[in-house]
Amino acid sequence: SPSPSPSPSPSPPPSPSPSPPPSPSEWRLAPIEIRGQHLYDSVTKKQFHAKGIGMPNVGEDVQEWIKVLQRIHELSPEVNMVRIYVPPTCAFEGLCFKPFMKEADKLGIYVLVPGTGTQWGWLPGTASACKPETPEGCYKAGGVLGFGQKVVQHFNYPNTLAIIIGNEFDMQMLKFIPLLKAYARDLKAYMEMCDTDKDSPTRGQMRKIPLMYASSDDRGDAGVRPKAEYLFCDSRNSSVDIFGLNVERWCEDKTGRGEYNKINKWVGDGKYPGAFLFSEMGCTQTGLPTSYNKSRTWNQVQDFFTNFPAMDGFVAYTYYGNKDFNMFSSEESDAQINQDGKNFFERLNHTGEEPQSEPTEDAVAPECPETILGIEIGSYHDVKAYTTGPTGWAPSCPKPYDSKNLTSESVADAEILQF
Numbered sequence: 001s002p003s004p005s006p007s008p009s010p011s012p013p014p015s016p017s018p019s020p021p022p023s024p025s026e027w028r029l030a031p032i033e034i035r036g037q038h039l040y041d042s043v044t045k046k047q048f049h050a051k052g053i054g055m056p057n058v059g060e061d062v063q064e065w066i067k068v069l070q071r072i073h074e075l076s077p078e079v080n081m082v083r084i085y086v087p088p089t090c091a092f093e094g095l096c097f098k099p100f101m102k103e104a105d106k107l108g109i110y111v112l113v114p115g116t117g118t119q120w121g122w123l124p125g126t127a128s129a130c131k132p133e134t135p136e137g138c139y140k141a142g143g144v145l146g147f148g149q150k151v152v153q154h155f156n157y158p159n160t161l162a163i164i165i166g167n168e169f170d171m172q173m174l175k176f177i178p179l180l181k182a183y184a185r186d187l188k189a190y191m192e193m194c195d196t197d198k199d200s201p202t203r204g205q206m207r208k209i210p211l212m213y214a215s216s217d218d219r220g221d222a223g224v225r226p227k228a229e230y231l232f233c234d235s236r237n238s239s240v241d242i243f244g245l246n247v248e249r250w251c252e253d254k255t256g257r258g259e260y261n262k263i264n265k266w267v268g269d270g271k272y273p274g275a276f277l278f279s280e281m282g283c284t285q286t287g288l289p290t291s292y293n294k295s296r297t298w299n300q301v302q303d304f305f306t307n308f309p310a311m312d313g314f315v316a317y318t319y320y321g322n323k324d325f326n327m328f329s330s331e332e333s334d335a336q337i338n339q340d341g342k343n344f345f346e347r348l349n350h351t352g353e354e355p356q357s358e359p360t361e362d363a364v365a366p367e368c369p370e371t372i373l374g375i376e377i378g379s380y381h382d383v384k385a386y387t388t389g390p391t392g393w394a395p396s397c398p399k400p401y402d403s404k405n406l407t408s409e410s411v412a413d414a415e416i417l418q419f
Contacts, residue, residue: 201395303350
């Protein structure tokens with residue numbers, strides 16, 4: 001389903017979490033990391049199962065963002081992740097959005113943030129917007145790399161689950177998707193520079209924030225599978241960490257279950273070097289059987305992780321922002337919930353067990369497909385990085401989110417750098 005944002009381009013049964021032990025950290029949640037095919041808490045090492053919902057575009061009032069988050073939590077404390085589409089503009093200029101991230105942390109909620117913008121930092125929706133009409137020309141067109149660096153700078157929080165480097169870019173621009181691997185490569189190189197450069201405020205403490213792509217479900221498995229293989233192929237340094245699928249296949253319960261089973265099978269068999277999420281989940285309300293009265297059953301949520309163990313979670317689409325998918329009457333915190341929304345939040349009480357698995361060492365980086373759906377895909381090596389001015393310089397790297405709480409992956413580096 002399309003993004004609701006305006007854009008110039010297209011385990012045991014749930015129980016209350018125990019209070020964390022006293023810690024010098026001002027944050028409750030630990031960063032999530034990808035190990036093998038799944039998501040894991042970087043401190044407890046337990047597998048993380050994401051149960052999320054798409055946030056509405058609330059506007060510039062950060063307090064209203066917080067109130068919407070609190071409303072979601074009140075409806076179901078099971079929600080442990082939200083996906084943001086268009087943060088307030090001030091989020092990229094200072095610390096205005098930190099109170100939202102802190103409230104999410106307090107409520108046990110991780111956040112998916114956009115790595116593409118609407119006013120700038122966009123990915124083009126038509127080839128004519130690219131100068132020249134090549135993957136590299138498209139990569140440079142909207143200045144997306146500088147935008148992504150700004151996101152890293154302003155969302156370097158432990159509960160930033162991932163940065164979404166594109167949403168359904170593949171729908172109209174499939175032949176240009178090498179730019180997505182180039183963008184992943186360059187953002188990872190930027191975070192590495194922030195961790196190692198002597199002029200970086202986060203030297204020895206920079207978290208490698210996971211990168212995710214939210215793919216369309218165009219042409220079903222025949223289209224999705226080669227896109228996943230492409231975005232996971234070759235080096236981890238030029239690949240996404242999480243592949244997301246915006247899936248609308250569960251319209252009727254019986255056929256929907258069959259479709260989810262098929263996805264679960266090929267993802268599990270693929271043993272990709274990364275995790276797999278439903279980055280938007282839910283059928284358009286106009287595509288439901290008449291007997292459903294335009295309200296989705298959300299029965300796929302029941303026993304989700306037992307039924308579909310290859311999936312690491314889902315983002316139910318959506319609170320508000322797309323008329324055929326809305327659960328509420330508006331984007332506001334006091335909006336009226338409709339039957340569709342009531343069904344979703346009730347089903348969250350039945351997500352069931354959350355099986356724990358040890359990280360596997362059998363992840364296999366697939367071969368990069370040369371064609372997808374008959375379209376020739378060029379090499380991402382031909383898509384060069386570009387300079388973004390002071391934004392990309394080491395002094396602009398983010399400050400540590402918590403000086404007393406080094407991430408597990410940078411502790412060794414930090415110890416080395418002290419000598």
